[in-house]
Structure formats: C-alpha cells, structure tokens
Amino acid sequence: MVAGLTACGVIVAAISTASDLTQAFRMGYLTLTSPLAIFLSQAAGTALGCVISPVIFRAFQNGGDGITAKSYRGIDILGVSHHGLPRHSVLLCELAFSLALALGVLREASSRRRWRIHRYIPSTAAMAVAFFVSPKVSIGMFTGSMATYLWGRGDDSGHGARLLSPEVACGLICGDGFGSLLSSMLTQAPICIKFLS
Template sequence: MVVSQVIGTAMGCVISPCVFWVFYNAFTDMGQPGTAYPAPYALVYRSMAMLGIEGFSALPSHCLQLCYEFFFASILINGIRHSVGKKWAKYIPLPMAMAIPFYIGSYIAIDMCVGSLILFVWQKLNRAKTDAFGPAVASGLICGDGIWTLPSSILALAKVTPPICMKFLSSSDNARVDAFLGS
C-alpha cells in the first residue's frame, strides 16, 4: 500500500501540472465565475483569506448570525439522530452531508443523488451483489470521473465540441431558451 501511495504521489506530481497547463491554455477565462471551469475552491480560499485580513466586517450582513443558527441547528439535528435509535436515524439527514454541496458545488450533489438512486435500485434487485461490489463500483466511478479530466482538457484544447450539451438553468432562463427555440 505504501508503494502504491508513493507511485500515486509521483504520478500526481507530473499529471497535475500537466492538467493545469492544458486547462490554462485551453480556456482564457479559466477560474472566472460563470465560465465552464469556475474554480470554486479558489473563490472559497480567497474569501477565507479576505476574512482573515479584514475580519468579520468582510462578511455580508447577517452572515455571522446565520452561521450561529446553522451551527446550533446541526448540533440539534445530530442530537436528535443519536437519540432516536438506528431504526429512525436513517430517515434524518446528516448536516455534514447537507453542507457538502455548499462547499464543493452542486454538481457533486447531483452525482451523489444519481449514484444513491442507482445503489438503491441495485439493492432492491440484488442485495448480496450490492453489498459485495457497491464500494468497488462507487470507487471506480469516482476515479473514472477524475481520470476523464485529462482527456477532456485535451479535447477542449483541440477545440472539439461535444455532440450534445446538458445544462441546468433557472426557470426564467429556461423559459427564455424555450421561447428562443420555439421561434
């Protein structure tokens, strides 16, 4: 396992800068909010740095109050989960799991929802195989998503456009697109 970690770390030292270089050359607006690759972590880390420099005055109004309220709400929800027993606890959401999309982005929540739905259906069809192979399939899908980043960036650099595009829009933007397509 240690040898695998050393090999993986060495590969990451070569692959990560290559992927960054490809993305940097493929997209002139990389890292800008609202683009194909907005770099959400960069915005989070910049905001944390600004908060460290400017203090709580850098936060929007009522932000600190909301942080306190959600902190105590998560403690309350976790307390309820632990007090109701295993039978009912599975129906109460984990506050940490609910916070992940706010930190990472909504695309992870959509992937997790689809994956959970597939796992739920698979469990109904064959519980034994799900228990045996579920973690391996999930790990493979996660790794596959990460590995696809390099070919995807190479195709983007070559200006290859996909034959189909899927995007989630707000209801008002969707109405404008439908009106445009209808005319």
C-alpha cells in the first residue's frame, strides 16, 4: 500500500508538467497561437530551468560561507519578512520529528512481535505522501476512504461495498472531471482572440 501511495504521489507530481502544457495549448487555441510555437516555448523554458537550477545550486555550494549566508538571509527576508520564523516553529518541528520516529519504531516493534495493535498504528511513510501532493488530492483520498469505510460498516452482507466501491470511485473521479470541465467553461468563455498589427 505504501508503495502504491508513493507511486501515486510521484505520478501526480510528474503529470503536473503535462497538465501545464495542456493548459498552454488550450490558451494557445483560444488566442489562435501556433501549437508548435507553444510547444517550443515550453521546451525552451524547461531547458532553461535544467540549466539555471544547477548553476544556482553550484553558486550556493561554491560561493563561500559569506555569499551563501547572505543569499539565504535574502531568501528568508523575501519569504517571511524581517520577523523570521513563527514563534514555536522549531519546537513544532522537533515534536513532529519525534512523533514520526516513535511511530516508526512502535510500528516495526509491533510488527515483529505480532501485537494486535499493529493494525491501528499509522505508517509514517504513507502519511508523508499527503505532503507531496496537492491538498485537493489528499482531501479527496480521505473523503473516499471514509466513505468506503462507513459503507462497509453499514453494509449487512459485506459484499456490496467491496464489489461496488471501485465503480463508485471511478464515477466520482469522472464526475469531478466533468465538474472541472464545466467550471473551466464557465470561467473562461470559449472565444477566439486574434491580435492584429
């Protein structure tokens, strides 16, 4: 299950680029722009990112302590203004790290000793997947899991929920897609714009 969730997170992160390209093609269609020009500009932007990111990393790595410290201080000022981190953020990070470590140790120990509580200890790797994907995906997965769990508890025979839950999940995913389609059609009118000199 953890491998499946991790693969899901990686796939969602990887298809975001394809989604951006599709949105660019859509905008190009609305503005009567050449698809080849859009594709070449996206490819050029990706290539520039592949060159600029390592250069910036190398400049941080080889720039000396003074330059690196000043750069990180400038990034910090841009990100969180002059006040620095929130008041108890380091304490919260330490508590979250300690809790994740304790849960991992407890899960491994209960698995090896075959304790009955093992089923109820959450996997920290599976919990971490939620931080790699957008909140929309995490909320949807939580809602779907709760609906399936409650459906299974309320089903007297126990077979209906297990047999029909994949079909219901597909219907909800397709319904969400249709909702996104309708929303995008209502927010962006399907018109063509032509720019003349």
